[in-house]
Amino acid sequence: MPSFLSLTSLEDVAEMLWAEGPTCALVAGGTDLLVRAPRPERTLWLDISRCAELAGIGLDAQGRLRVGALACHQEVVEHPLVRRHARLLGLACASVGSLQIRNRGTLGGNLGNASPAADTLPALVCLGASVRLVARQGAREVPVSELYTGPGQTVLRPDELIESVRVPLRRGRAAACFKKAGQRKGMCCSKASVALDARVRPGLRLVDVRVAMGAVAPTVLGVPAAEALLEGQRLSPRLIAQAAEACVAAARPIDDLRSSAGYRRAVVGALLSEGLLEILERLRRAERRAEGLRRARRARGRGRR
Amino acid sequence: MARALKVLGKRTRRLDAEAKVTGALVYPSDKAPDDMLWLAVVRSPHPHARVLGVDCAAAEAVPGVVRVATARDVPGENAFGIAIQDQPVLCGERVRYQGDAVAVVAAESLRAARAGAAAVRVDYEPLEPVVEPEAAMRPDSPALHPGGNILHQGHFTKGDVAEGFRQSHVVVEREYDLPMMEHAYLETEAGVSFYDELGRLTVDSCGQYVYRDQTQIARALGLPLERVRAIGAHVGGAFGGKDEITVQIHLALMTHLTGRPCKLVLTREESILFSTKRHATRVRYKTGCSRDGRLLAVEARFVADTGAYASLGGPVLNLMLEHVAGPYRVPHVKVDGFAVYTNNGFAGAFRGFGCTQACVGIESQMDLMARAIRMDPLAFRLKNALQTGDRAALDYEMKTAVGAAATIRSAQKGKLWRGRAAWRKDLRKVPAALRPHVKRGLGVASQMQGMGLGIGLPDYCEVALELGPAGDCTLRASTSEFGQGAYTAYAAMLAERLDVPMERVRIVGGDTGLAPDSGTTTASRTTYAVGNALLMACERLEAELGRLAAERLGWPAGPARLRAGREPRVQGAGGQAALAGLLGQTPLEVRATYHIPVAEVELGDGLPHLLYSYGTHVAGVEVDTLTGEITVQAVEAHLDGGQVILRTGFEGQSEGGVAQGIGYALFEAVEFERGRCLTTNFNTYVLPTSLDVPTAIRTVPVVVREPTGPWGAKGISETCMVGVTPAILNALEDALGVRFTRLPVRAEAVLRALAEQAPGGRAGARTRRKGS
Numbered sequence A: 001m002p003s004f005l006s007l008t009s010l011e012d013v014a015e016m017l018w019a020e021g022p023t024c025a026l027v028a029g030g031t032d033l034l035v036r037a038p039r040p041e042r043t044l045w046l047d048i049s050r051c052a053e054l055a056g057i058g059l060d061a062q063g064r065l066r067v068g069a070l071a072c073h074q075e076v077v078e079h080p081l082v083r084r085h086a087r088l089l090g091l092a093c094a095s096v097g098s099l100q101i102r103n104r105g106t107l108g109g110n111l112g113n114a115s116p117a118a119d120t121l122p123a124l125v126c127l128g129a130s131v132r133l134v135a136r137q138g139a140r141e142v143p144v145s146e147l148y149t150g151p152g153q154t155v156l157r158p159d160e161l162i163e164s165v166r167v168p169l170r171r172g173r174a175a176a177c178f179k180k181a182g183q184r185k186g187m188c189c190s191k192a193s194v195a196l197d198a199r200v201r202p203g204l205r206l207v208d209v210r211v212a213m214g215a216v217a218p219t220v221l222g223v224p225a226a227e228a229l230l231e232g233q234r235l236s237p238r239l240i241a242q243a244a245e246a247c248v249a250a251a252r253p254i255d256d257l258r259s260s261a262g263y264r265r266a267v268v269g270a271l272l273s274e275g276l277l278e279i280l281e282r283l284r285r286a287e288r289r290a291e292g293l294r295r296a297r298r299a300r301g302r303g304r305r
Numbered sequence B: 001m002a003r004a005l006k007v008l009g010k011r012t013r014r015l016d017a018e019a020k021v022t023g024a025l026v027y028p029s030d031k032a033p034d035d036m037l038w039l040a041v042v043r044s045p046h047p048h049a050r051v052l053g054v055d056c057a058a059a060e061a062v063p064g065v066v067r068v069a070t071a072r073d074v075p076g077e078n079a080f081g082i083a084i085q086d087q088p089v090l091c092g093e094r095v096r097y098q099g100d101a102v103a104v105v106a107a108e109s110l111r112a113a114r115a116g117a118a119a120v121r122v123d124y125e126p127l128e129p130v131v132e133p134e135a136a137m138r139p140d141s142p143a144l145h146p147g148g149n150i151l152h153q154g155h156f157t158k159g160d161v162a163e164g165f166r167q168s169h170v171v172v173e174r175e176y177d178l179p180m181m182e183h184a185y186l187e188t189e190a191g192v193s194f195y196d197e198l199g200r201l202t203v204d205s206c207g208q209y210v211y212r213d214q215t216q217i218a219r220a221l222g223l224p225l226e227r228v229r230a231i232g233a234h235v236g237g238a239f240g241g242k243d244e245i246t247v248q249i250h251l252a253l254m255t256h257l258t259g260r261p262c263k264l265v266l267t268r269e270e271s272i273l274f275s276t277k278r279h280a281t282r283v284r285y286k287t288g289c290s291r292d293g294r295l296l297a298v299e300a301r302f303v304a305d306t307g308a309y310a311s312l313g314g315p316v317l318n319l320m321l322e323h324v325a326g327p328y329r330v331p332h333v334k335v336d337g338f339a340v341y342t343n344n345g346f347a348g349a350f351r352g353f354g355c356t357q358a359c360v361g362i363e364s365q366m367d368l369m370a371r372a373i374r375m376d377p378l379a380f381r382l383k384n385a386l387q388t389g390d391r392a393a394l395d396y397e398m399k400t401a402v403g404a405a406a407t408i409r410s411a412q413k414g415k416l417w418r419g420r421a422a423w424r425k426d427l428r429k430v431p432a433a434l435r436p437h438v439k440r441g442l443g444v445a446s447q448m449q450g451m452g453l454g455i456g457l458p459d460y461c462e463v464a465l466e467l468g469p470a471g472d473c474t475l476r477a478s479t480s481e482f483g484q485g486a487y488t489a490y491a492a493m494l495a496e497r498l499d500v501p502m503e504r505v506r507i508v509g510g511d512t513g514l515a516p517d518s519g520t521t522t523a524s525r526t527t528y529a530v531g532n533a534l535l536m537a538c539e540r541l542e543a544e545l546g547r548l549a550a551e552r553l554g555w556p557a558g559p560a561r562l563r564a565g566r567e568p569r570v571q572g573a574g575g576q577a578a579l580a581g582l583l584g585q586t587p588l589e590v591r592a593t594y595h596i597p598v599a600e601v602e603l604g605d606g607l608p609h610l611l612y613s614y615g616t617h618v619a620g621v622e623v624d625t626l627t628g629e630i631t632v633q634a635v636e637a638h639l640d641g642g643q644v645i646l647r648t649g650f651e652g653q654s655e656g657g658v659a660q661g662i663g664y665a666l667f668e669a670v671e672f673e674r675g676r677c678l679t680t681n682f683n684t685y686v687l688p689t690s691l692d693v694p695t696a697i698r699t700v701p702v703v704v705r706e707p708t709g710p711w712g713a714k715g716i717s718e719t720c721m722v723g724v725t726p727a728i729l730n731a732l733e734d735a736l737g738v739r740f741t742r743l744p745v746r747a748e749a750v751l752r753a754l755a756e757q758a759p760g761g762r763a764g765a766r767t768r769r770k771g772s
């Protein structure tokens, strides 16, 4: 049986990890840890859930969004800064588990668990987020896209922990979608997931397009080929189908009990298609509305004349 | 003219609602007698192995361990099983599935018990597992039991199917592959054991029939029946999965060996590995009908994987055979069925009890035939619906009220079916951009389900009714309450019959020490059987009150009725008198035994039934053809339960049945690889959640009174689930033009089928049409 220790300051946690790192398992919300116990050599369960320094959502010194490792998914979903500047992250967090899981599971835990199916990872990769890692010897930042080396494997040293996630603010009109295929409609891990983030330009165009997929490779996977296809081009069902094909081609999924490789490959394309078709519909509607306004204004102008 | 009903058929609050919501109600896993020991069971990790030796020395040395028991410590017959006792309480020579028990450890704490169990050294010689039922049936297969691997087989013919197919305009042939299903009750198998105040070895646990548990415990412990007491009143769900012995004998054994109270709660993994399941079944159907929609021939073959031991595998197979043609009239029938032993877990009773598998088969066939002759699927079913006086599939006469046609007509008149054209096109909730990729479909299925145990098995129900001087009633009936609301139904029936407010009724159930033998809590029988028994008891009570009034008050002979009020009174031939005055201090107790009527023919164990419940389901599905995701959007249940006893309970059963039917259709499967279970917890055995069950469930009571039922009532606890699954399959074909024959239908299967259906794909139907 492992022993359990609860520490309330980041400094003490870092000290403990410095001394005992390889035998420690960090406990945040416990929603991953209690379902699948860590390796037996982790004999000390180190509870960090009461470290105030790891909590909270706000702006950092460089004006980036800072989401503390202990922020739970629901906190992220509801936070105004996330809604305004990192909508995609909110969409991904909203898809996690159920309200109970979202109230308990943390962003740091989702990252630290390093599951290929973790739902926030594709969103964070699209948003160009980094994690700030803290150790007794000092802190460093690692982009989320470089954090993982394999399923359950990160570049974290045994003396490090995730302090927070930093997300550059997105300004201007954003288009975002997060889609996942699960075994059921709630309380489930992804068979496959797709995230997309972009800026909207007139003429149904997307720029700064980022696409990433979850659960179809050993780690979260960006899809540069799909991004290149979409970048600056006028969205159309044809273009969408091509981008979806690029996702299918990039996927490197496996067969397991949750799904088959064949399905995972097919469905990432379908998920991107659905997300983009919905975006296209919204953009068209917005253009029609804008066009309507323009026409109304012109008509009013004529009337006055 | 029947009197207007005061209590029955209304939306009533359950007697146990408050206790359940506040947590005051104590379930078997909550119980903790003083000074108790915790148990842990050592189970086989192998699907099939010889046990060469069991070494308990290390386990006995674990601090806190008090006793370790193995096969040698079972004092009576080391075997149990409802129908055939072929499963060892503790295996001494051979294990036949992953989960078979080899030893039990009793210790001062749960942790010590588990450490002790881990320290028991069992020397196994793994044997080749038998995993393919078809192969297991062949004489060259290794035999799992002395009589070979065929536990039970049944063969029936009526008319001449070859002739039937010759006359048919359309003949449809399909094979269905149905998975093993887990009951997934909220509370795992659990209980405690102790010596009660009369020195009886008592097991307070989770069974579905305490009197049979008592028998099975006494037999294994070599004790006379009266030295054993079995309790099981409030249980956290059962669905048939707690009908067989689970924890009872291990508990009794360890209390017997240590003299101390014991407690055992199975983990979810143990529960899934060890307890009975719905039979995985391969079902083959060939059916034919005339051009104008007369069902002419049904030929079927069932191979049910019964797993390692018998339990109720035989009777389950018999119900498949009995319900082979659903609620339809058909002149030519041939059916063959086999229940086969393998090392794939262990199958037994589960809501539907064999009808489930037959219903998926015949209802899929009915739809395929209706489609082939371009007939409306409900009109086709109605045309063939059984009526009282018809001969059933196995060639006996349908003698009682038959609600088949009534439920089909009710479905025809239902909102969902009448509005079907608009419903199929209603994609308002789907984002406009995705509408071209979303398909909707509606499907129907009709079903009948034998009620009670059927002929040949003792099916009686005794109750005791006590009336106190203050006008309060106590009903003692040994059936259990799993959440279905049975006890509230009893109280409602008593309140209706006796003019006693429901709050003054107390139910004492599930205890061989306190309640007479009311039979099993299974087979949709409880409300019907207990209801009839309590009606008999009420009549006796009134006769007895009259007799007392004659004796003590000098009233003329004749029964006396109870009259409610702050001061309850009796009214009879001599006028009115205060109940308290008449009874004095002593309560009045009467008993009555009801025997469920059975058929006149006997075709096998429990085969056939005399009484059936009927139901027709309409299901509406929506399929995302890009991702393959299926959403059940609406279900309408037209259930013939005769008179509704509790409206809320009726609807609750129906909604639960819909959820379980969706699970069977789209989600659930216990999967094995060479006898090893791959889905041992709810992370891999995926159940639907509330988000996967439509909010639009409409339950329509179709009242076809059963003359022998209490107020004309019969059970619905199985019909409410069984038809849901094929209705969904039929809705899927309506939506996609694809016939799914393998359950569960998951998104993977949908995309695969759509790819095959696409131009260039390889889709083939086996429907033969004359002249085409």
Ligand SMILES: Cc1cc2nc3c(=O)[nH]c(=O)nc-3n(C[C@H](O)[C@H](O)[C@H](O)COP(=O)(O)OP(=O)(O)OC[C@H]3O[C@@H](n4cnc5c(N)ncnc54)[C@H](O)[C@@H]3O)c2cc1C
Pocket (backbone or CB within 6 Å): A025, A026, A027, A028, A029, A030, A031, A032, A033, A034, A035, A038, A069, A095, A096, A097, A098, A101, A104, A105, A106, A107, A108, A109, A110, A111, A112, A113, A114, A117, A118, A119, A120, A160, A161, A162, A163, A187, A188, A189, A190
């Ligand atoms: C029913 C259910 C449904 C779920 N559904 C989803 C879903 O839809 N999508 C999804 O992505 N996940 C899902 N999960 C998984 C889980 O809830 C999430 O991954 C959650 O974010 C984990 O957070 P936690 O705080 O509970 O992590 P914990 O269990 O406390 O920790 C998880 C891992 O991360 C490590 N860790 C925690 N904090 C840190 C830190 N600050 N620095 C370094 N390492 C750390 C821990 O040591 C551990 O290895 C589900 C889980 C359950 C039980």
